Amino acid sequence: MTLFSQTIIDFWDSSFNGEIFYNDDYFCCIINPHLKESRRLMVLTTANGKVSVVMTPTIATKLQLVKEQPISEEIFRNKLEEIGILLHSADHIFYFTEKEKEKVCTETATKNIRQLTEQDVEVFSEFENSASEQDLDDAYVELDHWAVFGSFAEERLACASSMYPWSDNTKLADLGVLTLSQFRGQGHARKVVRAISQYAYEKGYEPQYRCQLDNTASISLAKACELTLFGQWEVISPDSP
Structure with missing residues (x-):
């Protein structure tokens, strides 16, 4: 039996879906041109410490990301700060x-x-x-x-x-x-x-x-x-x- 229901897993998989721009054991960057305007950039840090980012191609371009070029969470957040992109304060998310x-x-x-x-x-x-x-x-x-x-x-x-x-x-x-x-x-x-x-x-x-x-x-x-x-x-x- 998985820890959480398939409904929960499917929701977050679909929310962070698209072209994998970069991926390693700790950080994953995904490009999706179909994100809602209000969610054109999202970050999910799961309980196991893996950080996943999904963004529109426009934001990826502004961040000057290069496909396959190694990137870490620290580098990513520094790039956000450099161009003035702000994130809401993070929410903990809990499920049964x-x-x-x-x-x-x-x-x-x-x-x-x-x-x-x-x-x-x-x-x-x-x-x-x-x-x-x-x-x-x-x-x-x-x-x-x-x-x-x-x-x-x-x-x-x-x-x-x-x-x-x-x-x-x-x-x-x-x-x-x-x-x-x-x-x-x-x-x-x-x-x-x-x-x-x-x-x-x-x-x-x-x-x-x-x-x-x-x-x-x-x-x-x-x-x-x-x-x-x-x-x-x-x-x-x-x-x-």
């Missing part, structure tokens, strides 16, 4: 392994956890009003997302998680989760993440958990949920020329 997926799919949710609907507008509004703007921005949990689950304590919504299909051509569902500060450390987030992930699996989707590299609390939560690091993903910034 195939083994853990089996456990998630057979778990029984606790009675204080349920799916939220449009009938929960007032409950969710109170939840949002009790959270900081920074927490709301970081978590990106919305009641109108594809699926929303919540955990209740003291007769109020203590933690919520929502997810949405990450793109049109994949079965990955990107999720966010937020626990109100007074209810943290009580296991709400772990249970909600696993409950909404079970729902995603029932609908034929793979849950995807992302967070920035310096978000230690979110990384700790991913580990508590038994998610496994797949890699780090970077995409070109809209501020780049």
Whole structure:
């Protein structure tokens, strides 16, 4: 059995597909003229340390890359800096392994956890009003997302998680989760993440958990949920020329 599902592997293989410009044990450079404008340059560093880059021919030309000429991650990033191309801050990307997926799919949710609907507008509004703007921005949990689950304590919504299909051509569902500060450390987030992930699996989707590299609390939560690091993903910034 492979570590991650074929759905996950196929998505990243298709995202980093094209003409292999350079490849060794540590670094791979791929040219693809069909990338979306917003993703015309992407970098994926998998958990085993292999760095893969995919870019349009235009960017490859700007970087003055020569086919088959040895190139390392350090050289590549130096070239980006020289011509002013910026990348968004990297995201950690976590998934459940195939083994853990089996456990998630057979778990029984606790009675204080349920799916939220449009009938929960007032409950969710109170939840949002009790959270900081920074927490709301970081978590990106919305009641109108594809699926929303919540955990209740003291007769109020203590933690919520929502997810949405990450793109049109994949079965990955990107999720966010937020626990109100007074209810943290009580296991709400772990249970909600696993409950909404079970729902995603029932609908034929793979849950995807992302967070920035310096978000230690979110990384700790991913580990508590038994998610496994797949890699780090970077995409070109809209501020780049």
